[in-house]
Amino acid sequence: MLQPKRVHRIRQRLAHFTLKATLYVSWVLGLFPFTFDLRKRKLHRSKWLLAYGLVLNISLMVLALLPSTDDHNSVKVEVFERNPLVKEVEELVEVISLITTIITHWQTFWNSKELLAALNELLMLEDRHFSKLILGECRQFDRYVIEKGLVVIMEIGSSLVIYFGIPDSKVVFHEAVCIYIVQLEVLMVIMHFHLAVIYIYRFVWIINGQLLDMASKLKRGEIVDPERIQKLLWLYGRLLDINSRLAAIYDIQVTFFMATLLSANIIVGHVLVICWINIKRFSLVVMILLFPQALIINFWDLWLGIASCDLAESTGQKTSMILKLFNDIEGMDKELEKRVTEFTFFCSHRRLRIRHLGLFDINYEMGFHMIITNILYVHFLVQFDYMNLKFKSD
Numbered sequence: 001m002l003q004p005k006r007v008h009r010i011r012q013r014l015a016h017f018t019l020k021a022t023l024y025v026s027w028v029l030g031l032f033p034f035t036f037d038l039r040k041r042k043l044h045r046s047k048w049l050l051a052y053g054l055v056l057n058i059s060l061m062v063l064a065l066l067p068s069t070d071d072h073n074s075v076k077v078e079v080f081e082r083n084p085l086v087k088e089v090e091e092l093v094e095v096i097s098l099i100t101t102i103i104t105h106w107q108t109f110w111n112s113k114e115l116l117a118a119l120n121e122l123l124m125l126e127d128r129h130f131s132k133l134i135l136g137e138c139r140q141f142d143r144y145v146i147e148k149g150l151v152v153i154m155e156i157g158s159s160l161v162i163y164f165g166i167p168d169s170k171v172v173f174h175e176a177v178c179i180y181i182v183q184l185e186v187l188m189v190i191m192h193f194h195l196a197v198i199y200i201y202r203f204v205w206i207i208n209g210q211l212l213d214m215a216s217k218l219k220r221g222e223i224v225d226p227e228r229i230q231k232l233l234w235l236y237g238r239l240l241d242i243n244s245r246l247a248a249i250y251d252i253q254v255t256f257f258m259a260t261l262l263s264a265n266i267i268v269g270h271v272l273v274i275c276w277i278n279i280k281r282f283s284l285v286v287m288i289l290l291f292p293q294a295l296i297i298n299f300w301d302l303w304l305g306i307a308s309c310d311l312a313e314s315t316g317q318k319t320s321m322i323l324k325l326f327n328d329i330e331g332m333d334k335e336l337e338k339r340v341t342e343f344t345f346f347c348s349h350r351r352l353r354i355r356h357l358g359l360f361d362i363n364y365e366m367g368f369h370m371i372i373t374n375i376l377y378v379h380f381l382v383q384f385d386y387m388n389l390k391f392k393s394d
Contacts, residue, residue: 008137015142018149022191029185030056032192033112034119041127045116050109057105057185063178065098093263100256104186111249118245121238122199129235133206141202144308148194151301152187156180158297162290190257193250194308197354200243201312204352207232207239208315208322215325218332229339233346236319240350243312251356254305261302262374268295269378299371306367309354313363316352323347 026032030053034043163176210232214224272291326332326340354362 008139011139011142011146012137015145018145019195022149022188022195025184026188026192029181029188030054031108031185031188033109034116041123042120043116043123045112050112054109057182060178060182060185061101061105063175064182090267093260093267096256096263097260100253100260101182101186103256104189104253107249107253108189114245115249118242118249119196121242122196125203125235125238126199129231130203130206133210138202138205140311141198141205144198144201144304144311145195147304148191148198148308151297151304152184152191154297155187155301156184158294159183162294186257189253190250190305193246193254194305196246197243197308197312200239200246200352201308201315203239204236204312204315204319207236208318211319211322212325215322215329218326218329224333224336226333226336226339229336229343233339233343236343237346237350240352243352243354247354247356254362255356258302258305258370261298262370262377265295265298265302265374266377266381268298269374270381273378273382302370303367306362306364306370309362310364310367313352313354313361316347320344320347 023032027049030049033046033049033053035046035049036043159180160176163180210228214228217224268291272295275291323340323344326337332340356362360366
């Protein structure tokens with residue numbers, strides 16, 4: 001068995017590789033129009049990268065919108081001819097996907113200045129403050145970074161398996177390249193947001209570790225500088241502000257992306273029910289390898305994004321719980337007690353939330369509602385189109 005230290009090093013290297021790969025792929029795809037000044041430790045917006053990204057992404061989207069060539073395969077022809085509702089639902093999903101792609105690219109370039117300011121502030125906080133406060137390894141950070149990179153690869157792989165794996169499908173390689181590069185771009189933009197959320201979680205985790213360390217010292221009778229609490233409060237407030245700004249920058253893109261995943265799961269689930277009822281007409285490859293894996297990966301991608309946001313929110317809630325530990329400490333310095341009270345009041349009035357469009361928070365509660373709604377829509381479609389599910393003999 002691998003030793004814990006070795007496992008930790010491997011995990012850290014994988015997370016570091018995922019972050020670097022994300023950066024380089026984003027530069028190649030024109031999705032990250034910023035250059036990094038190593039001396040000043042700041043990002044700068046590059047007009048050349050902006051222009052390159054616009055030209056590349058507009059060209060790819062135009063090529064991807066060429067008349068579809070993969071409709072002529074045995075599965076689609078048979079399902080569409082015998083079940084017109086599936087075709088109508090798929091066309092709706094394609095419209096949602098198109099709108100998602102256009103809005104994602106538009107918002108990415110339109111909000112580049114705001115994104116630059118938020119990212120530079122995160123870099124500043126890490127370089128000047130958080131890099132000096134780390135008390136241990138943040139395993140959850142590495143885990144979520146690695147999983148997010150893996151799920152992007154699996155999403156593209158899943159799409160390619162369906163495109164090339166359906167029997168008797170008409171394959172056009174250059175169009176497939178354009179379509180799935182566009183899909184990769186959308187996935188990468190959403191990954192940028194989730195990585196930012198994971199970084200915010202890591203910084204709040206560091207603050208919680210510092211507070212726990214101070215509470216332990218006070219219980220042992222050691223002296224704690226009140227300015228440390230004041231500094232942590234300032235850092236916590238800055239993180240909440242950056243989190244709100246990032247959520248505002250990405251809220252439309254993430255909302256439409258989740259709508260795309262939910263609608264895709266509905267159509268895939270509906271087609272899977274049709275194939276299962278008519279199992280004698282379809283091969284085991286379609287039944288076992290194609291649609292089920294797409295459904296599982298889509299749900300994993302959706303749930304991972306929800307879990308990332310919930311992780312940051314729950315870690316923020318732990319800050320309030322940790323501050324309550326100071327209430328049990330007797331003989332605490334008045335100035336220190338005042339700083340702790342200020343921090344407690346701040347946490348009671350402002351919470352770390354990932355809220356989109358000012359309407360809903362992304363957490364486990366909302367995630368369960370989404371998944372239940374997804375399943376119910378498939379159930380409704382099956383009930384509504386019950387008479388057409390089983391194909392009649394020719």
